[in-house]
Amino acid sequence: MPANKYDYDDDDVGSDYGEEYGEDEELSPEDQAAMEHGTAEVRKALGKNASKVTLKQIQDALWNYYYDVDKSVAFLNKTYLASALPKPTPAAAPKKKTPEGMCEDLSFSAAHCLFGGVFGAEHQRFAGAGNGVGDFGLDPVLAESFPISSKIRLAPGAYFNDMPWLNTPQDRQATFIQPWRPQGGLLGGSEGAAGMSKLQKLAAARKKKNEEKKDKERTKQTEKDIEKLSLSDKPLEDQVSAPLAKRQKLVPQPQEKPSHKASTQPVKIHVTEEVTGEATEPEDQREALTTAAAVVVDKAAPSAFARTLFGSAPGKRPARDVFPMPYTSSSSYSSKTFSEPSPDDIVFAAQAKAGKKAPGPSKTSKKDAKEGENGRKEELSDSVSSLKISEAPPPKNKGLDVVKEFEKSSSKRSISFVVVGHVDAGKSTLMGRLLLELKHVEQRTVDKYRRQAEKTGKQSFALAWVMDQRAEERDRGVTIDIATNFFETEQTKFTILDAPGHRDFVPNMIAGASQADFAILVIDANTGAYEKGLKGQTREHVLLLRSIGVQRIVVAVNKLDMVGWSKDRFDEIIQEVSGFLTGLGFQEKHVSFVPISGLNGDNIVKPIEDKAASWYTGSSLLQALESSEPSSARALTKPLRMAISEVFRSQQGTTTLSGRIDSGTMQVGDVLVVQPSGETAYIKSIVVDKDTQDWAVAGQNVNLALTNIDPIHIRVGDILCHPTDSISCDDSFTMKAMAFDHLLPSPVDLHRGRLHAPGRIQSIVATLDKATGDVVKKKPKVVQPGSVARITIKLESKVPLEAGQRVVIRSGGETIAAGLLE
Numbered sequence: 001m002p003a004n005k006y007d008y009d010d011d012d013v014g015s016d017y018g019e020e021y022g023e024d025e026e027l028s029p030e031d032q033a034a035m036e037h038g039t040a041e042v043r044k045a046l047g048k049n050a051s052k053v054t055l056k057q058i059q060d061a062l063w064n065y066y067y068d069v070d071k072s073v074a075f076l077n078k079t080y081l082a083s084a085l086p087k088p089t090p091a092a093a094p095k096k097k098t099p100e101g102m103c104e105d106l107s108f109s110a111a112h113c114l115f116g117g118v119f120g121a122e123h124q125r126f127a128g129a130g131n132g133v134g135d136f137g138l139d140p141v142l143a144e145s146f147p148i149s150s151k152i153r154l155a156p157g158a159y160f161n162d163m164p165w166l167n168t169p170q171d172r173q174a175t176f177i178q179p180w181r182p183q184g185g186l187l188g189g190s191e192g193a194a195g196m197s198k199l200q201k202l203a204a205a206r207k208k209k210n211e212e213k214k215d216k217e218r219t220k221q222t223e224k225d226i227e228k229l230s231l232s233d234k235p236l237e238d239q240v241s242a243p244l245a246k247r248q249k250l251v252p253q254p255q256e257k258p259s260h261k262a263s264t265q266p267v268k269i270h271v272t273e274e275v276t277g278e279a280t281e282p283e284d285q286r287e288a289l290t291t292a293a294a295v296v297v298d299k300a301a302p303s304a305f306a307r308t309l310f311g312s313a314p315g316k317r318p319a320r321d322v323f324p325m326p327y328t329s330s331s332s333y334s335s336k337t338f339s340e341p342s343p344d345d346i347v348f349a350a351q352a353k354a355g356k357k358a359p360g361p362s363k364t365s366k367k368d369a370k371e372g373e374n375g376r377k378e379e380l381s382d383s384v385s386s387l388k389i390s391e392a393p394p395p396k397n398k399g400l401d402v403v404k405e406f407e408k409s410s411s412k413r414s415i416s417f418v419v420v421g422h423v424d425a426g427k428s429t430l431m432g433r434l435l436l437e438l439k440h441v442e443q444r445t446v447d448k449y450r451r452q453a454e455k456t457g458k459q460s461f462a463l464a465w466v467m468d469q470r471a472e473e474r475d476r477g478v479t480i481d482i483a484t485n486f487f488e489t490e491q492t493k494f495t496i497l498d499a500p501g502h503r504d505f506v507p508n509m510i511a512g513a514s515q516a517d518f519a520i521l522v523i524d525a526n527t528g529a530y531e532k533g534l535k536g537q538t539r540e541h542v543l544l545l546r547s548i549g550v551q552r553i554v555v556a557v558n559k560l561d562m563v564g565w566s567k568d569r570f571d572e573i574i575q576e577v578s579g580f581l582t583g584l585g586f587q588e589k590h591v592s593f594v595p596i597s598g599l600n601g602d603n604i605v606k607p608i609e610d611k612a613a614s615w616y617t618g619s620s621l622l623q624a625l626e627s628s629e630p631s632s633a634r635a636l637t638k639p640l641r642m643a644i645s646e647v648f649r650s651q652q653g654t655t656t657l658s659g660r661i662d663s664g665t666m667q668v669g670d671v672l673v674v675q676p677s678g679e680t681a682y683i684k685s686i687v688v689d690k691d692t693q694d695w696a697v698a699g700q701n702v703n704l705a706l707t708n709i710d711p712i713h714i715r716v717g718d719i720l721c722h723p724t725d726s727i728s729c730d731d732s733f734t735m736k737a738m739a740f741d742h743l744l745p746s747p748v749d750l751h752r753g754r755l756h757a758p759g760r761i762q763s764i765v766a767t768l769d770k771a772t773g774d775v776v777k778k779k780p781k782v783v784q785p786g787s788v789a790r791i792t793i794k795l796e797s798k799v800p801l802e803a804g805q806r807v808v809i810r811s812g813g814e815t816i817a818a819g820l821l822e
């Protein structure tokens with residue numbers, strides 16, 4: 001922004017110039033004639049030097065000097081012709097004839113610079129003669145600037161006679177070289193800083209004009225604004241506030257009352273002793289006047305600011321003691337609002353009264369109510385006292401004998417199975433296909449998934465997306481957490497627990513496996529894949545299944561389409577896997593093998609279409625599932641234990657939990673205790689396999705709605721039980737562990753279902769005989785892989801665990817042991 005209104009920058013000039021004096025603007029016919037004539041005249045004046053300047057230089061000069069030929073010639077001489085002359089260097093400088101009386105040794109350059117200093121920028125032709133201006137040969141511009149000096153006539157050589165330096169030896173003489181200076185402006189300004197061009201000046205003038213115009217407009221506007229201010233034109237004495245006048249003790253004389261009109265005449269003001277005092281004696285008045293002279297006020301109209309401060313607005317305003325609150329203008333405002341008891345006061349009074357007296361409207365109070373204010377208070381107190389803080393009534397407990405209800409119920413059996421196996425073995429795809437074949441998922445949904453998956457080049461995962469619902473799972477193409485789904489056949493309601501295969505998510509697999517009655521182990525039959533899996537998560541998952549207590553396994557030999565439904569491959573896998581499983585303690589009768597292609601849907605529900613698989617005449621996967629019984633009998637009569645696998649909080653004050661009932665029974669209206677928080681809650685509703693029921697039993701996966709509990713007391717991994725036989729919480733346990741790796745006192749994580757508790761192996765009590773359980777060695781320093789040992793675990797916090805429960809011990813992302821709490 002310009003520092004003042006006359007300042008401008010390049011942009012300003014550019015814009016103005018461009019608008020009004022375009023560079024390409026052509027000369028008018030008159031200008032053209034003048035230019036032609038001027039050019040000819042200038043050339044004539046320049047004589048033989050005319051060829052040393054260009055037409056443009058001549059015309060520029062003419063244009064800038066308004067066709068003044070002499071000035072243009074002078075300018076051209078000075079600017080182009082003088083500088084075009086060869087500059088004498090010290091070595092090449094032609095020796096001038098030394099003037100008389102002048103030191104022969106004085107060089108041209110030294111003198112040149114001397115005069116340069118004396119005459120400012122002018123420097124030409126000091127030694128030259130014959131230009132008609134004087135012996136110094138000053139150029140016309142200089143001659144104009146220094147008219148007197150140009151007439152001085154000095155005898156040649158006499159000028160420097162008394163100069164001491166003239167006798168300076170040649171070798172001591174300095175050579176002065178004129179410093180370079182920027183070219184001056186066209187108007188012949190100094191050769192110092194470039195001046196403003198004509199166009200710049202015009203632009204600046206135009207800008208100045210605009211600014212002045214704006215200033216005038218602003219002034220007018222300000223005047224208008226001031227007029228709008230509510231100021232009166234009352235006499236000055238009225239506008240000066242009394243307190244101020246009193247403070248200054250200035251009282252204008254009545255006969256000297258200032259007129260309303262502004263005047264520049266000073267006003268005499270008498271100083272009095274008191275505001276109300278009499279006029280003082282003339283002597284005193286003189287003295288007072290002298291004093292007053294110092295405070296004589298110019299009788300000009302007060303400024304807008306002053307009038308705003310001290311003046312009174314027109315129209316009568318009500319006198320106010322205090323500034324009014326903004327809300328007082330409201331129609332609902334009553335000035336007596338606070339002179340009566342507030343509603344709170346009434347409520348508190350009523351509550352105090354209700355504390356002593358039985359509530360309820362009485363005839364007396366109704367009668368009083370008609371008597372105005374007192375009655376109103378009574379009415380309020382009655383209604384308040386009838387209010388009471390009530391908690392939602394607990395849900396009704398029907399007092400059912402749940403075991404009997406379960407036995408006589410004709411409902412289908414409920415079975416949960418976990419799907420395990422190495423990463424990418426095809427677990428999710430298989431479950432997606434199963435749900436599609438059983439019409440629990442529509443074909444168009446799978447088609448939609450396929451279209452979506454195609455965009456990221458993952459169309460082969462379309463069926464897996466039926467189970468893998470999370471965006472991250474779909475992006476990465478891996479299952480991360482347990483995915484739950486349901487389907488049912490004629491006899492059975494199945495709950496699918498699709499586990500992640502990746503080693504990073506083994507804890508989630510443990511959680512899924514701990515909810516399952518049996519497992520589907522998916523093996524990738526493709527060349528090399530099975531072998532890889534058996535070293536990886538196929539092996540770890542089987543170990544975990546066994547540790548958690550899963551006894552029944554259906555082995556789905558998948559992707560056989562990729563090996564041409566090779567019977568040899570199928571047999572090879574059966575042989576190796578069954579040996580591995582029986583080695584871990586699985587009974588052969590509880591293990592079955594099914595050749596399948598999850599992707600194509602072969603042998604899931606329908607038989608294999610490929611003729612290459614005609615050798616197979618066994619059951620389909622679905623048939624194998626139907627024939628799988630839960631590994632152990634339902635612990636219906638044991639105390640209720642339900643591990644919480646998920647918590648959903650609703651805004652209606654209910655909390656919904658999901659999990660599997662490990663043992664016991666429950667019904668709507670039961671009081672439950674959540675461990676380890678110890679908080680109690682009521683069961684509001686129970687959903688088993690999507691059906692709302694009044695009760696649920698061990699082995700069922702349920703969704704419970706709880707009331708009368710703050711959800712902050714409930715976490716995944718907590719245990720629900722009845723208060724009468726609640727699970728205890730502890731932080732140290734002894735367990736009988738099967739070692740999968742070397743065990744020694746070290747930090748570990750304890751896993752049970754969704755419960756993950758950090759702690760450490762505190763001590764190794766003894767190694768035990770696998771078959772009999774007898775002590776083999778007491779207090780060994782380390783337990784070898786494959787051995788069974790009794791160890792003590794110390795956890796960082798108390799957790800709900802009890803004897804007989806199966807737990808898994810992991811360390812550094814590896815499963816190192818599993819076993820039973822003692």
Ligand SMILES: Nc1nc2c(ncn2[C@@H]2O[C@H](COP(=O)(O)OP(=O)(O)OP(=O)(O)O)[C@@H](O)[C@H]2O)c(=O)[nH]1
Nearest residue numbers: 423424425426427428429460478479501597598599
């Ligand atoms: N050719 C063929 N490919 C299959 C078959 N089953 C699964 N696949 C492919 O194998 C890949 C992995 O399938 P998923 O179902 O995601 O494997 P997963 O075991 O669930 O993977 P994680 O849950 O991440 O361990 C996908 O590209 C599937 O299309 C099959 O029977 N035949």
